[in-house]
Amino acid sequence: MIDENDSLWVQRTIAGDPQAFGELVQRYERDAFNLAYRMLNDRGEAEDAAQEAFLRAYANLDRYDMTRPFKTWLLSITSNHCIDRLRRRRLVWLSLEEPLPPHPALTSDIPGPEEATLMNERNVLVQELLEELSPDYRLAVILRYWYDLSYAEIAEMLNTTESAIKSRLFRARQTLAERLESRPIPSLDPAMEGRS
Amino acid sequence: MPRDDANMHARMNRALDSELSEEEQALLHQQLEEAPEIADHWDQLRRTDELLRTTPMIAPLPEFASRVMAAISALPIPAFVRRHPGAGVALGLALAAFLTVPIFSVLLLVLLSALTDPGTLNTWLRAVLGASGYILALVADIADELRAGITTTPMIVALITTMIPLSALWGWLIWYLMGSPRVRRGAKP
Structure with a gap:
């Protein structure tokens, strides 16, 4: 569904008012950041990726199709950028010329025992589970669960078929269920939402 | 009757998406009662689904939006942006x-x-x-x-026709051999 306010802000930005784009940033910062964080599992990198997605959206605003929701377009840019970053991470890992990266335990966003008490344990568990999936499967799960997009919308965003998305989600759910097994699910602490 | 696990898994997946009819739901429950090991798997799937559904989004730091806007203002103005003339220009045009x-x-x-x-x-x-x-x-x-x-000073004609062009030619040759900016950069002409 197209939001008229979004269209208005896009038109005002194109008309030469960059502050109008600020309205779009404020409205969708959470969506872009959450997607980047769920994909990359690193707060700092997620902020950089979300910022880069907004910059790309701004620079390519003339290519935005106003008949489609701005949010979907922005999520599409963010997901493409995150996939690129994950590929680059893998290339660095595989490159013989580069020094080996430190052990994941030293770089992971998963907190140590002290920090864990301050963070939402549920988010940590979710991130651990998502890390088990390949980027394509992870993206399908994130778009389905956090953005409530239909199979058709996800397929259109990722340039693939609806049946491919169904298959990815089916397998992803199987994998996640196996990994979760009988681990307890931490209760949600509403006070920590948005701060972990 | 042999059990069709593949169909059952697909049905469970559709159940998670709330796509099953009442008839299909009843059939699934019946199948799960008959197969406890699949029922365990179904419970795990439902727990996973519940976990993902109820985990909230994560927000960026409060200064994120202003950081993005600062980065945008540092960008060159995109070509698609329609520039509006300033008030002075508009007033001048109106007066004209x-x-x-x-x-x-x-x-x-x-x-x-x-x-x-x-x-x-x-x-x-x-x-x-x-x-x-x-x-x-x-x-x-x-x-x-x-x-x-x-007529009185024929040297002027000689200078104009010979010395000045020759000097210019020599000057250019020396400049070229000393290395013009393009030669120094090693760029292709």
Whole structure:
């Protein structure tokens, strides 16, 4: 569904008012950041990726199709950028010329025992589970669960078929269920939402 | 009847998406009662689904939006942005448009009065002819001076035709051999 306010802000930005784009940033910062964080599992990198997605959206605003929701377009840019970053991470890992990266335990966003008490344990568990999936499967799960997009919308965003998305989600759910097994699910602490 | 696990898994997946009819749901529950190991798997799937559904989004730091806007303001203005003229330019254009009509009207009136009045037209023609004669005389004087100069000092002609072009050629050659900016950068011409 197209939001008229979004269209208005896009038109005002194109008309030469960059502050109008600020309205779009404020409205969708959470969506872009959450997607980047769920994909990359690193707060700092997620902020950089979300910022880069907004910059790309701004620079390519003339290519935005106003008949489609701005949010979907922005999520599409963010997901493409995150996939690129994950590929680059893998290339660095595989490159013989580069020094080996430190052990994941030293770089992971998963907190140590002290920090864990301050963070939402549920988010940590979710991130651990998502890390088990390949980027394509992870993206399908994130778009389905956090953005409530239909199979058709996800397929259109990722340039693939609806049946491919169904298959990815089916397998992803199987994998996640196996990994979760009988681990307890931490209760949600509403006070920590948005701060972990 | 043999159990069709693949179909059952697909049905469980559809159940998670709330896509099953009541009939299909009943069938699934019946199948799960008959197969406890699949029922365990179904419980795990439902727990996973519940976990993902109820885990909230994560927000960026409060200063994130202002950081993005600062980065955007540092970007060059995109080509698609329609630039609007400033207030001064707009005022100038409006004033010019406002003055155009009276100025052209006055000019037209002057021209018409000159063309319809033989006395004025005669004065104008005399002025034009006088100015033309003055310019022609000036050009002729300059030509005479040059001719006289060449006659008295023939070196000037020699300098103009030989020394100056040769000096320019030498200058260019030295500059080129010393290395022009393009040669120094090693760029292809």
